[in-house]
Amino acid sequence: MKPQLQFFIGKGGVGKSTTSAITSVHLSRNFHNILLVSMDPAHNQRDIFQQDFGEKPQRVANHLVVKEVDVDYWIEKYLKETEKAIKRTYSYESAFNLQNYFNVLQFSPGLEEYALLLAFENIIHTFDDKDIIIFDMAPTALTLRFFSLPFITLIWLEELLKLREKIYAKKEIISEIKIGRKTIQQDKIKAKLEILIQQYEHLGDHFKSDAAKINLVMNNDKLSFSEAFRIKKKLNDIGIDIESVLVNKSNSKAVPDEVRDEFNNQKITPFPFSSKNLIGFKAINDYIDENNEIFLY
């Protein structure tokens, strides 16, 4: 069975890392095999668990391993592979001044979310033995770009494919008139575009599948609500639904009316405020013991 994918998203500083860490520990205590992935370049999980993490998952508890996505590693890996592919085709790569170009390319806009997407693809293929993979996401802007990347890419790819098909059809006419039959080489670009479309459709399907659960984290304040409402709208625009809402650092169990009105189809869970610092495995376990009722949903 494919693992369930849980994403913790929200405004910067609302407690995505803390709530995802608490949820991971709680689920692992119930014997689910959990992989917690820090997708946020700020990587707060190492501060919460007081342990260094990296690309290789580290064991935190019996059923819980934690991994940090190293964006720089994925960008470097991607650029190296691309450079190799280009060098295979163009023997005169020195005319392109390719190395210099690639040195600059690592700072291109859009590469950070693409690197996250590559890491995500790798994780879901590598860790398909886990029951649940929990993604502690970056703050709103980067996360929205990450979720929308497959869909934006598909819009471009489909338009480019239309143009390519037009070119191919005209080449077929030329071949038919010139030599009496349609014998033209297969269009490599068209074939590549078709492969890319399949890949990105598959990636986009992961975000829309029943296995993907989006948990929107917010605090009990106006700024946090406004941003959460915008996130919901932006995700709905690309066909992704919010599964549940976590109101973190909540002083009461009551859910604010405006949140209940906006998220009337979602589960809303208040995460009580903790007067203690939630740092270290023991502190998280104590929090779960004290607030066990929040996991009854």
Added chain:
Amino acid sequence: MVPIVKTVKDKIVSAFQVADEVMRSKAVETIEYEVGELDNIFAILVLGAFIGIPSPPIHITMALLPEMENELEIMLEKVSTAHDPLGDLFSVLDID
């Protein structure tokens, strides 16, 4: 068949074949020009980031670049006639 008659017949057939080829090439000249233009538009679209026009996300450009040797050549050729686009078009349409 008398050898001279065969030779004459072969020459006539060959002349017709050449004429056929020429006519076929003439017939597709305009459409070939159009394909060249479309290839050029495709290359400019994909490689727009290099010349400052709106372009696809960089990973699309990078994924297609290894397959685009021919399109790059066309684009570079077009650059040499870019200063006189009407002349280029008129030569295809046989306008003096």
